Structures are given as structure tokens and as C-alpha cells.
Amino acid sequence: MTSRIAVAHRWRTERRDKCVVSVSRQRSADHDANDAELLTAALSGDAAAWELMVSRHTPYLRSLAAGYRIGDEGRDAVQTTFLRLFERGGSIRDPRALKGWLRTTLHHECLAVIRRRSRETSIP
Numbered sequence: 001m002t003s004r005i006a007v008a009h010r011w012r013t014e015r016r017d018k019c020v021v022s023v024s025r026q027r028s029a030d031h032d033a034n035d036a037e038l039l040t041a042a043l044s045g046d047a048a049a050w051e052l053m054v055s056r057h058t059p060y061l062r063s064l065a066a067g068y069r070i071g072d073e074g075r076d077a078v079q080t081t082f083l084r085l086f087e088r089g090g091s092i093r094d095p096r097a098l099k100g101w102l103r104t105t106l107h108h109e110c111l112a113v114i115r116r117r118s119r120e121t122s123i124p
Contacts, residue, residue, distance in 0.1 A: 036095035043089045054082055057099065061106050068110040070117070077109040084109075 038056075041049035061081060065074030084105050092101055 035098040039089060039092070039095045039098055050086075053098075057102055060099070061102060064103060064106055065110055068114065070110060070113050073113045074110065077106060077113055080109050081106045 035053070035056075038049045038053040042053050058078060061078045062074065065077050068074060068077075070077070081102055085102065092098065
């Protein structure tokens, strides 16, 4: 038999979780829209938009790069990712998918670092 307290707690928890999911979905949608606008403005030459976009995504990308355990070269990979964005940003099909594009590009940059390291260590 479930106590009234347990039922009330479960109800509050489920209700809170639904609210959190709803708010996070809304924030995610707003963030994506802002990313698309920022990307468009940054690629048009707006330096402030570029700085905001870089400062917004740098912590996320650095945390992803840290997972590859490549040390300081992870920071270089993040910088190279933003360089690729600057060079190829106009070819992004859906600017709302900027975060995914950055994640994928960083992944490729980190793998390139790992490949370079393995070549350097395997040469006698």
C-alpha cells in the first residue's frame, strides 16, 4: 500500500519534471533561433555577433574536446572549429543546426589530432 505522502511526492516530481522539460524545450528552440540569427549576422561581418556566438559555444566545445584527452591540442581543435565555421559557415544548410555542425566539426578535428599523434609516435 502506498502512503499519501509518497503519492503526493510522486505527483509533485512528475509535475516538476514536465515543467522542466517544457521550459528546456522552449529555451532550446529560442537558443536555436538566436544561433541562426547570430550566424547570419556574423557571416555578414558583424563582429559583435561573432564574439557572442564564439563565447556562447566555446565552453561546450571545450568540454567535448576534453573527452578526447588530447590536452592543450583540444583548445586548438576548438579554435580550428571556429575557423572552419568562418570559412564554411555559409554552406550550412540549416543555420538552426549550428550546435550540431560545431559538434561534428570538432569531432573531426579531434580525430585529426589523434591521427597526427599516432603518426608522430610511430615514426622511428
